[in-house]
Amino acid sequence: MLINLMRTMGIALLMTLVVELFVILLLTKESERKAVTWLVFLLANLLTNPAAVYLATIGHSYLTFLPDLVIQIPIEIAVVIVEWIVYKGYLSRPLLCAIAANLCSWGVGIMYNRLF
């Protein structure tokens, strides 16, 4: 169980970092792409992603009467709010970046589970 959870969290973190990096690259200007921005991006995801995956996995296991979507949506909203606050000082459109990046990584995660 623990090894499976760690494996899931590792894959999720890796995929999230790749997808969100791509989205943030698309939505930011050249002047915003500094080393400190990427460090903040990495830290924000290290902060939010494992916690989100852990909560979603626990919810899926113990709150079996609830559809996955009902568990995932509040978690994703919380992640967007945290990342929005973190990005505020570093990006010109922090809310857009947080929403677009998290929707994309969430979508890719669901697609991965559905297709593979």
Added chain:
Amino acid sequence: MNVAIYAVAHMFVDCACAFAMYGAFMGWQNAHIWILVYNYCAFALQMPLGALVDGLRHRGKECSREFALAGVILTGVGIFTHPAVLGIGNALFHVGGGVGCMLEDERHGRQGKDFGVFVAPGALGLFLGMKLATGFGTPNNWMYLLVCVALGLSMITICWMVQSEWQKADAVEAPAKRHLPMVLMLCFLVVGIRSYVGLNSTFAWNKTTALALIATLAIAAGKAGGGFARAKLGTGLMAVVTLIPAAVCFGFGHLAVMGILALFLFQMTMPVTLYLPTVWLPKWKGLIFGLMTFALFLGYLPRYLHATAPETWILGVAASLISLLMILIMEGIGNVD
């Protein structure tokens, strides 16, 4: 360029929605409820979302592109999750893309030509999505990937548009219009009637994929051409030269050529009913777009409730002539051109 990007993305989004609805969600238990939920989210929600876009514009934040971007991404999520998510994604994209195209049209003084260009590919997207979902057996993973790649490309191009600076909201004052509620209601009715006719027209010749594709292309061409025809001829003349021949063609709709021509001509008024209200209420483009899509939703309800529809030729002839009358009244009392 932006309108072309929105138009292609519109085709991909509608294709993805039709693919998911026909390929996955139709198989769910109580599918009829999920179809209603999807249609409600996709059409009726555009009105409040449109009002939200307008509200943000009035505060100086033109964010139609951001709405379109969120719509494309949420549509991608919706394919794998729930019809409601899919519908919300669809509504966000349509409001964002629709308002974006209206603003582009206004900035370049194109008098509604861009509206048709944006709306037309939707019909083609729905056709492709439906065929992809039902024409090759059960949808497989490669089809899902194909749809996701199309949405991904749309997302990347819209991100590229978002990259440019936020534009200041245009402070166009609404010209004083007499009888505004009346002309808006007439426009709403014309859109509702067109939706009802579109969903209840069945032609005996429309049995093969090739003819279905040609009919879909005729609808798309009608929508796209309508904007150009209106800009060239003016509203009244354009309505006369399209809807009277459309009524005649519907009368002979049992012949494939006449039926296709009827669909083409009848759809040409679509950009008119989208353009005119934005001339009357330039500050409320999003709300107007949402209001008209709500009329589409109401036009869909009788079919959902299994209400019996008249024969297609009677329906087509009557709808063409009633629409013509309403547009002429609108032009007369609204002094639109």
